[in-house]
Amino acid sequence: DAGVIQSPRHEVTEMGQEVTLRCKPISGHNSLFWYRQTMMRGLELLIYFNNNVPIDDSGMPEDRFSAKMPNASFSTLKIQPSEPRDSAVYFCASSRTGSEAFFGQGTRLTVV
Amino acid sequence: GNSVTQMEGPVTLSEEAFLTINCTYTATGYPSLFWYVQYPGEGLQLLLKATKADDKGSNKGFEATYRKETTSFHLEKGSVQVSDSAVYFCALSDQGEDDKVIFGPGTSLSVIP
Numbered sequence: 001d002a003g004v005i006q007s008p009r010h011e012v013t014e015m016g017q018e019v020t021l022r023c024k025p026i027s028g029h030n031s032l033f034w035y036r037q038t039m040m041r042g043l044e045l046l047i048y049f050n051n052n053v054p055i056d057d058s059g060m061p062e063d064r065f066s067a068k069m070p071n072a073s074f075s076t077l078k079i080q081p082s083e084p085r086d087s088a089v090y091f092c093a094s095s096r097t098g099s100e101a102f103f104g105q106g107t108r109l110t111v112v
Numbered sequence: 113g114n115s116v117t118q119m120e121g122p123v124t125l126s127e128e129a130f131l132t133i134n135c136t137y138t139a140t141g142y143p144s145l146f147w148y149v150q151y152p153g154e155g156l157q158l159l160l161k162a163t164k165a166d167d168k169g170s171n172k173g174f175e176a177t178y179r180k181e182t183t184s185f186h187l188e189k190g191s192v193q194v195s196d197s198a199v200y201f202c203a204l205s206d207q208g209e210d211d212k213v214i215f216g217p218g219t220s221l222s223v224i225p
Binding site: 033045091093098099102103104105106 | 146148154156157158161203206213214215217218
């Protein structure tokens, strides 16, 4: 398996623009996680899906953030409108029930 | 709810020194425990894991033992190398909590020659 695949690897956008981050989990994994990592706040869990259903989105910072998982092999994290404080590395991870999470390489987002 | 606590960093050691990074957890069920490592500019990688009490996970010279009585999973290495410089995250996964993987805040390690 190719592992968790995220795209794009880098994204630079202007404030106010819509940003969409994409993730393809490992085949057979039933849990998917979106994390945000910054120097100030460390690694934060944004949202967690189990069997394509959002289970816990308490980490989503505000209404500008939304995430979807239309099927078992794809998820998106959307920020609309983006702000400079959203600049961070966004990680997607997937796992089987009760097992370890496998991480993608991350998307480095810069909002100018 | 479940939580993971790690020792504060950053930690700076000389090459060949002994490393300990403390990790303790709180869980309602019987979790699996993990250590992840993040090298500069990369994503998190699983370093080692343990799934039941007294299990010892080991990899690349690192070890951690699942201690249920002290709810701990401390990471150790007998002789660190410069290439071990990274951020280390302790984590747990508990099937009793919707299978969510919970991470500690991470401990930054710098090894100097």
